[in-house]
Amino acid sequence: MQNKDTMGHAIRSILPLVRQAVRRYVDDPDDCQDVVQEVLLKLWKSRGRLPALDLLPDSYIWKTAYTSAVDLYRKQMSERHFADRSCALVPPGDFVDANGEVRCRVLPLAAPEASDPFVAEAVESALSLLSPKLRQALLLSVDGYSYADIARVQEANIGTVRSRLHYARKYTREALEAVVG
Secondary structure: OOOHHHHHHHHHHHHHHHHHHHHHHOOOHHHHHHHHHHHHHHHHHOOOOOOOHHHOOHHHHHHHHHHHHHHHHHHHHHHHHHHOOOOOOOOOEEEEOOOOOEEEEEOOOOOOOOOOHHHHHHHHHHHHOOOHHHHHHHHHHHOOOOHHHHHHHHOOOHHHHHHHHHHHHHHHHHHHHHHHO
16 A cells, blocks of 8 residues: 555646546536546545556546546536525525435524625625635535535535635635725
8 A cells, every 4th residue: 555645646646637637527617626526536545456546547537537527417417406496595494305304404694794885795796706606605604504514505525615615715805805905
């Protein structure tokens, strides 16, 4: 088995190829990042059965990227079916899965408190620039939901939630800095 330093080097060496392969199948930047993470996770989990990652044939990486992109597409089709019956942000109440079991309880989002209308407008404008997934994760986080709760609501991995929150905060900060200066 390879040690962590060797694996880290191997992952860094194949990362450009993984990104290139994923971009071929996935257009949305958020989804692209999610699929890249899934591909790297699949490669990491199968490291005991594979030769050194940096010696893998490109075709294996492309095939892994393709199957991960197809998995994402199928998940999105399933979410669209569910989204037809709900709104973009999860409404307050119980969040139930397909079996009718309560997965988590969603509390109403806190109303933004801004004494300055300019600040409220700037925040609303910055949030409107985010994709629905990023906006939902950020708003749930601001309301005090844990990563695990957000992951349950969004039906995503905790790592994906962390990534979404990172980019949501980054893009919101950049948008607010552009307005405020």
